[in-house]
Amino acid sequence: MKLGYTIVYVPDVAASLAFFEQAFGLGRRFLHESGDYGELDTGATTLAFASLALGNSHFPGGVLAASESAKPLGMEITLVTDDVASAHARAVAAGAIELKTPEAKPWGQTLSYVRCPDGTLVELCTPVGN
Numbered sequence: 001m002k003l004g005y006t007i008v009y010v011p012d013v014a015a016s017l018a019f020f021e022q023a024f025g026l027g028r029r030f031l032h033e034s035g036d037y038g039e040l041d042t043g044a045t046t047l048a049f050a051s052l053a054l055g056n057s058h059f060p061g062g063v064l065a066a067s068e069s070a071k072p073l074g075m076e077i078t079l080v081t082d083d084v085a086s087a088h089a090r091a092v093a094a095g096a097i098e099l100k101t102p103e104a105k106p107w108g109q110t111l112s113y114v115r116c117p118d119g120t121l122v123e124l125c126t127p128v129g130n
Contacts, residue, residue: 006077007048009055009063010118013038016049019117023094024079024087047077049118066119072099076113076121087124088112096122 010016013031017038020026029046031038036051056062066073081087084102092098096114099121104110111125 003045005046005048007050008077008118008120009052009065010049010120011052011065011067012118013049013051016116016118016120019094019096020047023091023096023116024122025090066121067117069119072115072121073119076123078123078125080125080127082126084110084112084124084126088114091116091122091124 008016013035017028017031017040020040021028026047027041029039029041036054037048039046039048052063052065052067064073079087088098088102091114095117099113099115100111102110102112102124108129109126111123114122114124116122
C-alpha cells in the first residue's frame with residue numbers, strides 16, 4: 001500500500017490549479033476537458049483537485065466544502081521548502097490568507113500556515129532536522 005493521491009474538492013478546479021502554480025511554483029500535470037478534475041506535478045504523491053459537483057456526486061448528502069467553512073478543515077496540505085519566509089510571502093501575494101507567520105520551532109523546523117482562496121489549509125515548512 002502507498003499513498004497515491006490527495007484530492008481536494010473545490011469550487012473551481014482550474015482556479016485552484018492556477019493558484020497553486022502561482023503561489024507555490026508547482027507545475028500543472030493535467031486538467032480534464034470537463035474542468036472537473038486536475039493534477040499538479042508534485043512528485044511521487046499526486047496533489048489533485050476535483051469539483052465540488054464531482055465530490056457531491058460520490059456521497060449521499062455531499063461533501064463539506066473547505067471554501068464554505070469559516071474555519072480551516074481538520075486537514076492540511078504540507079509543502080516542504082528550504083525558504084519558508086519567501087514561500088509564505090509569495091503565497092500571500094498570490095491571494096492566500098495568512099494564518100500564521102513563519103516561526104522557528106523547538107524541534108528545528110520553520111513553519112507557517114496560509115489558507116488558499118479555495119479554503120485549503122497549507123503548511124509551509126522546512127524539512128525535519130533543519
